[in-house]
Amino acid sequence: MKLEICPDIETVSQIAAERLATMIRAKPDLGIVVATGNTPMPVYAELVRMQARGEVDCRNLRVFQLDAYLGINDDDPRSLFGWMMRSFITPLGIAPENVVRFAALPPDPPAECLSYAAKVRAMGGYDVAVLGLGPNGHLGFNEPPSADDAPTRVVALTEQSVASNGHYWGGPDAVPRQSMTAGMDLLLSARAILLVVTGSRKQIILNQTLHGPVTPQVPASYLQTRPQALILADADAAGGKTA
Numbered sequence: 001m002k003l004e005i006c007p008d009i010e011t012v013s014q015i016a017a018e019r020l021a022t023m024i025r026a027k028p029d030l031g032i033v034v035a036t037g038n039t040p041m042p043v044y045a046e047l048v049r050m051q052a053r054g055e056v057d058c059r060n061l062r063v064f065q066l067d068a069y070l071g072i073n074d075d076d077p078r079s080l081f082g083w084m085m086r087s088f089i090t091p092l093g094i095a096p097e098n099v100v101r102f103a104a105l106p107p108d109p110p111a112e113c114l115s116y117a118a119k120v121r122a123m124g125g126y127d128v129a130v131l132g133l134g135p136n137g138h139l140g141f142n143e144p145p146s147a148d149d150a151p152t153r154v155v156a157l158t159e160q161s162v163a164s165n166g167h168y169w170g171g172p173d174a175v176p177r178q179s180m181t182a183g184m185d186l187l188l189s190a191r192a193i194l195l196v197v198t199g200s201r202k203q204i205i206l207n208q209t210l211h212g213p214v215t216p217q218v219p220a221s222y223l224q225t226r227p228q229a230l231i232l233a234d235a236d237a238a239g240g241k242t243a
């Protein structure tokens with residue numbers, strides 16, 4: 001795991017987008033799993049600007065959904081698939097057939113998780129995972145405790161995730177209590193992992209992720225064991241430090 005501390009969110013986003021662009025130039029059909037949440041949005045916006053300037057062509061990317069609330073249809077404003085479409089797929093002009101997703105209202109959610117994981121594996125796994133850090137140390141919706149081999153599955157959200165996601169949807173009551181998430185096994189096997197961490201509210205959990213024990217109680221702590229992981233943090237998240 002490598003850590004890079006940047007002065008502010010803008011710099012984090014520029015560096016993250018530039019890293020992604022370098023990978024995309026080398027492999028235009030890169031397989032990328034993209035997190036929703038506020039944190040990576042400026043990264044995606046920067047990639048869109050770079051594409052508009054002709055600096056990178058993202059249209060041939062293969063994109064994988066990271067996680068999905070259970071019981072939420074695509075036309076619901078809380079749909080994480082919808083958020084991924086609006087922030088990444090549509091502005092970058094990626095064809096919908098190049099997106100591997102979780103079905104919106106699967107009749108058998110555990111079977112849907114198995115099917116998603118089988119598709120990812122059949123396509124050779126993720127080239128790169130762009131992730132945010134949950135206030136409870138989750139990656140995707142791999143809620144604590146999640147070991148490094150936790151599979152793609154249905155999970156119950158912890159109260160902490162319900163509270164933090166409540167900011168997006170008008171309060172905790174609007175947050176679904178279950179989700180499907182790409183497993184730790186798939187995420188930690190990505191050939192590159194980019195974890196974006198910004199804001200002072202991530203200070204404590206970032207410190208635990210970087211320096212605490214490697215434990216299922218802090219799923220992101222497994223990144224300590226992954227040399228292909230790069231953590232990009234702003235000074236606020238890093239406790240005022242800059243590199």
Ligand code: PGA
Nearest residue numbers: 037038039132133134135
């Ligand atoms: P955030 O979420 O972008 O809202 O901080 C990160 C996460 O929970 O994974």
